[in-house]
Each structure stands twice: as structure tokens, then as C-alpha cells.
Amino acid sequence: MPASNLQQVWPEMNPEDMSPEQMALAALRHEIDLVDDEILALFQRRLAIAAKVGQAKDAPHGPHTKLRPDREQTVLSRVMAKADPENAVAVEGLWREIVGWGLARQGQLQVQVWAPVDPTRAFDGARHRFGTAAAIRMVRDPQAALAFAAEGKGVAVLAVNTEDPWWVGLRRDWSSLSVFDGFGAAGGQPTSLAVGKIDPAALPKGRRVVVSAGGDAGDGGGARRWGLNTHHGWTLALTDADLTPGDAEGCVGAIG
Known part of the structure; x- marks a missing residue:
């Protein structure tokens, strides 16, 4: 895992001082961050589509x-x-x-x-x-x-x-x-x-x-x-x- 990514999820730590357990946890946290970014993008896209649906509804x-x-x-x-x-x-x-x-x-x-x-x-x-x-x-x-x-x-x-x-x-x-x-x-x-x-x-x-x-x-x-x-x-x-x-x-x- 790149040092820059490690510092994003664990900014207070020096990558060279991390234990294997901390490295593994940091990798999982980075994976969660990536998933969160995907969820956010999809949720905002869904909200935009929902607004268009509201305009198209016709009782x-x-x-x-x-x-x-x-x-x-x-x-x-x-x-x-x-x-x-x-x-x-x-x-x-x-x-x-x-x-x-x-x-x-x-x-x-x-x-x-x-x-x-x-x-x-x-x-x-x-x-x-x-x-x-x-x-x-x-x-x-x-x-x-x-x-x-x-x-x-x-x-x-x-x-x-x-x-x-x-x-x-x-x-x-x-x-x-x-x-x-x-x-x-x-x-x-x-x-x-x-x-x-x-x-x-x-x-x-x-x-x-x-x-x-x-x-x-x-x-x-x-x-x-x-x-x-x-x-x-x-x-x-x-x-x-x-x-x-x-x-x-x-x-x-x-x-x-």
C-alpha cells in the first residue's frame, strides 16, 4: 500500500513505524474510504434522477x-x-x-x-x-x-x-x-x-x-x-x- 494512502487513513502515524497489524488495518480503512466514495457518487446520482422523476410524475x-x-x-x-x-x-x-x-x-x-x-x-x-x-x-x-x-x-x-x-x-x-x-x-x-x-x-x-x-x-x-x-x-x-x-x-x- 503506498505511503501516501497510509497517511490518508492514519495521518498521525509514520508508515515506517507501523506494525503489520496496523498496516493491515490501514489497508482495510483505505478500502472502506474507496467504497464510501463510490456510495456517495451513486447516492448523489440517484438523488438527481429522483428530482427528474418528480418533474415527470403525472397523476x-x-x-x-x-x-x-x-x-x-x-x-x-x-x-x-x-x-x-x-x-x-x-x-x-x-x-x-x-x-x-x-x-x-x-x-x-x-x-x-x-x-x-x-x-x-x-x-x-x-x-x-x-x-x-x-x-x-x-x-x-x-x-x-x-x-x-x-x-x-x-x-x-x-x-x-x-x-x-x-x-x-x-x-x-x-x-x-x-x-x-x-x-x-x-x-x-x-x-x-x-x-x-x-x-x-x-x-x-x-x-x-x-x-x-x-x-x-x-x-x-x-x-x-x-x-x-x-x-x-x-x-x-x-x-x-x-x-x-x-x-x-x-x-x-x-x-x-
């Missing part, structure tokens, strides 16, 4: 947020399929940050979180999903958060493990909004839902979210339902039925 059915959950799902699934299993958690976290910063080049995402029960879990779920590039803040009024999302200013993350049935309004009052993600305990049912003015064609592939009258036992056609909450005869549930948002069966979105 076909009126104004929607620039979020494309289906595209994010595809990108993450492709990357995770290539990742070594022992690196899966690290890769997912890194890629969500990369996607979040790319989205920020199209305009910083504003996220309002309402969760009177276990607010830390809801906030952490939002931070993990949207990354540190997003502006996330806690709010006290779920209806105000829904209005914020309906205006296209950003998205709302709202708890469903509460006595406030804000989700009934997704059928009655907030038809322009769609559920596009859910957060909760690992491997469990979601305790909060992400809601936004999402192009229905851009919803992720996964379980549908339904708000309907009656219970959560399913429709008798073989499609299971998992109840999340109930209120005065209304039920919020997940289903594996392939439903279209806004249809008569009460589909209000999807969770990937």
Missing part, C-alpha cells in the same frame, strides 16, 4: 401526493431479494432512507401522527416508513389530520387501537383519501394506519383495508378478514379479498 385522476407506494414496494422487494439474509434488516432500513431522501427532492413530505395510545410506536413506525427526510409531528386531532391529508399537504398516520372511530369517516366524509400502509408490532396487526391522497392505481399490493357495516367474519366467499376495531355496527378490518378502493364492499385502501 391521471386529479391532484394526488407524489407518493407511489406500489413503486416503493417493488423497489424494496427487488433489493431485499438480492440482499444477504444476515444484512436484511440493515438493507431495509438503508433503502427506506434512500427512498425517503429521493422523495424529498420532489418536496419534503409532511406527516402528521395522531396516537393517544402508545404514541411512540406510531411515531417510530412513521419515521421508519418515511425516513428522516420527512417532517413528522404529533397532533391532537385526528379530524384535523385527515383534513390536512385531504388537502394534499401531506399524509396522516392515525392510531386505530383507540375509542375514536375516525376511520368510519373514510367511507362517509373522506372519500378522496386512501389507506396505504400500516404500522404495529412486528408480525402483528397494525395499530395505526397511514392515510393520504394517493392515486388508487399506486396503492401497494397486499391486504385490503375495509370499513363496513357488520362483523369481520368474511363474506362467505373464502376471503378471510382480520378485525382491527369496531364502532356502533361499523367494522374496520383487513381482508385478503381483491377489492377495488371505493367500491360497494367498503375498500378504503391497502397495506403491502
